[in-house]
Structures are given as C-alpha cells and as structure tokens.
Amino acid sequence: MCECKQKNEQRLQEALPEQLPAGAKNIEARLQGYALLFGDGEMSYRQVMPFEITYQLANRDGVLKDKKKVMSLTANFCMFCGQKFIKEESQEAA
Numbered sequence: 001m002c003e004c005k006q007k008n009e010q011r012l013q014e015a016l017p018e019q020l021p022a023g024a025k026n027i028e029a030r031l032q033g034y035a036l037l038f039g040d041g042e043m044s045y046r047q048v049m050p051f052e053i054t055y056q057l058a059n060r061d062g063v064l065k066d067k068k069k070v071m072s073l074t075a076n077f078c079m080f081c082g083q084k085f086i087k088e089e090s091q092e093a094a
Helices: 004-018 089-093
Strands: 034-039 042-058 064-074
Touching: 034 064
Parallel strands: none
Antiparallel strands: 034 042, 042 064
16 A cells, blocks of 8 residues: 555645744644545555535425435545555455
8 A cells, every 4th residue: 555645644744834823833734534444354544535415305294305414435546646545356366
C-alpha cells in the first residue's frame, strides 16, 4: 500500500504554520475521508467519499415523507499516486 496519506499529512503540517496565526502550537493535520478496513488477516486504509441520498417514502397514512440516508463509496485506487488499494487475486497467487 502507498504512503500518500502519511506523506501528505506531513506536508500539510509543515506548510500550515504559515497559514495560521503566529504562536500556534501543537499543529496536527489529518486527512479526512479514509476508512480503516480489516480483512484476510490484514488492516488497510482506503479513501472513502460519503454521499447523501434523499427520497420520499409513504407512511402508514399514505403521506409522502422526505427521507435522507448517508452512504460511502470506497476507492480502489489512491487519488494521489494511482496505486491500487486492493491486491488482485492473480498477484496474491504469484
């Protein structure tokens, strides 16, 4: 897996002091939009993008009510370097 998340967080931490008020201390930058995944005895980060769905659903009286649901898409490739997040089965067998 690539190290883009860690490298970009470090770059942000180095660049942020110039953008913040003088005297700012203990600056941390963490990229949002990542999920920690567990599977096949491995742990990995994947980029995620939340999206919102709105729809109408009839209640018991037949009146349409607005509903909202939030779900997430997970990326297969790093948006920074293009490296594939998940190993292909053909690579694992090799």
